[in-house]
Ligand SMILES: NC(=O)C1=CN([C@@H]2O[C@H](COP(=O)(O)OP(=O)(O)OC[C@H]3O[C@@H](n4cnc5c(N)ncnc54)[C@H](OP(=O)(O)O)[C@@H]3O)[C@@H](O)[C@H]2O)[C@H](O)CC1
């Protein structure tokens with residue numbers, strides 16, 4: 001294999017035309033051909049000079065950090081876990097209600113990250129007599145509001161107002177409470193997820209009735225897993241119930257959850273957890289606790305209530321799929337003007353708060369038909385076409401010089417929508433490029449000068465040094481001149497396809513060729 005080389009890259013802007021949908025057709029069948037894409041070394045170098053992209057850059061960085069920090073996680077003993085609880089609810093001024101609310105919300109958000117409500121609707125929450133059971137009650141309420149259908153089994157209720165309040169809240173949502181006798185002996189058919197909120201870090205000895213029997217029913221589900229048959233996913237809150245809080249499943253005879261949501265910090269038994277999904281929740285740990293217990297915990301990304309820890313899940317790539325469920329998109333729903341239709345969908349993507357709704361894949365090809373694709377940012381769309389900005393000496397620019405045709409692809413995953421646009425490409429005017437260039441953050445302007453896009457550079461230091469020199473040169477606030485080799489392209493559309501995903505792959509595809 002050849003070693004990686006470092007290339008650099010820059011950015012781009014967008015606009016659109018007026019045409020009718022006279023030729024629009026609904027094509028249902030999807031090509032069933034599969035493609036084998038050969039793997040090759042991709043010289044790359046994502047250069048984001050300083051933080052012109054601010055928060056977004058930071059939040060994606062903290063997610064990456066979280067993934068990289070897996071080795072450094074620390075674990076609490078049973079005594080330490082109880083101590084932390086006491087400190088939080090003593091000198092640190094928390095109430096148990098608050099902590100339980102945050103813990104239960106963390107459990108619900110962790111579940112929702114892995115098991116989509118559309119596929120895993122029926123949730124059984126088995127609650128024990130202590131705070132672990134309380135976390136389960138809170139999680140059930142949040143899951144209800146997230147669109148799941150929870151049922152509760154809460155055989156040993158605690159008479160304290162906190163718990164009776166949680167029960168009343170669930171009853172007001174008509175969440176069913178099932179007795180142990182109501183539950184089938186074989187839990188495999190009636191539920192998609194079972195949340196084990198039976199015992200937490202205060203568990204000791206061997207499980208007593210009726211929890212011994214419930215744990216046995218969970219353990220019986222192992223047989224289905226071993227036989228590769230569908231059975232509910234088991235999610236344990238803080239401790240897999242029945243496991244020793246520090247030693248884990250000592251007898252090797254208890255159930256093995258698919259997911260563990262550790263709260264505050266993982267307890268020692270979590271070292272023995274080998275399931276696919278380990279999450280951390282309880283985003284309330286103040287620095288004084290972190291320092292006292294020398295905790296190494298991953299940062300929570302953005303505003304999340306949970307973060308994945310442990311090894312990344314091993315997925316069966318072939319089994320990864322979504323069943324798209326969307327409103328129908330019919331001929332009578334589409335705007336006769338594809339540009340207006342595009343704007344409508346674009347506005348929907350913005351309103352849905354999708355990240356980078358203007359990110360699009362741009363495909364170009366050499367004159368002898370060698371294709372290549374990359375993402376660029378749409379910077380304008382109107383009757384004249386779609387505009388993006390880039391480096392005129394880049395690979396895409398070379399392609400466009402010899403073959404001025406391209407295709408654009410938008411994928412708005414959160415809306416089950418895709419738009420294809422194909423057409424001919426021209427450079428935008430120098431004035432237009434000038435105007436756009438000077439509207440960009442200073443860092444991006446300097447980046448455009450520093451980065452010889454698509455050419456091989458000796459290393460990241462090369463870009464950083466060039467960038468620093470430019471920063472010095474322009475530190476007096478003088479105008480940063482647009483490099484000659486930087487500017488926009490405009491694609492004049494000839495063909496549109498608006499795609500809305502539907503169940504069983506019977507998607508709606510409306511196209512208009514102009
Ligand atoms: N700071 C945090 O991390 C927070 C964690 N929370 C959650 O709270 C639990 C710990 O809660 P706690 O009430 O201390 O303990 P448990 O939920 O584990 O349950 C204690 C009850 O279970 C009974 N028990 C213990 N062992 C057995 C057994 N072998 N058989 C049957 N019953 C058992 C115990 O009864 P005892 O009579 O034995 O004392 C108790 O009734 C933690 O894990 C988190 O999930 C908070 O919600 C938020 C803050």
Ligand SMILES: Cc1cc2nc3c(=O)[nH]c(=O)nc-3n(C[C@H](O)[C@H](O)[C@H](O)COP(=O)(O)O)c2cc1C
Nearest residue numbers: 009010011012359374375376377390394395396454
């Ligand atoms: C979301 C996203 C947006 C991007 N936007 C642009 C852009 O607007 N202009 C640009 O030149 N490069 C942009 N890039 C970088 C390009 O994908 C690519 O790496 C670079 O333009 C070099 O491509 P080339 O060597 O094929 O010409 C973007 C990358 C991503 C992931």
Ligand SMILES: Cc1ncc(COP(=O)(O)O)c(C=O)c1O
Nearest residue numbers: 009010011012377389440441444
């Ligand atoms: C290399 C490069 N150039 C240009 C852009 C577009 O940047 P701007 O929005 O500042 O025009 C991007 C966006 O990611 C980029 O990566």
Ligand SMILES: [K+]
Nearest residue numbers: 196199237239
């Ligand atoms: K548990």
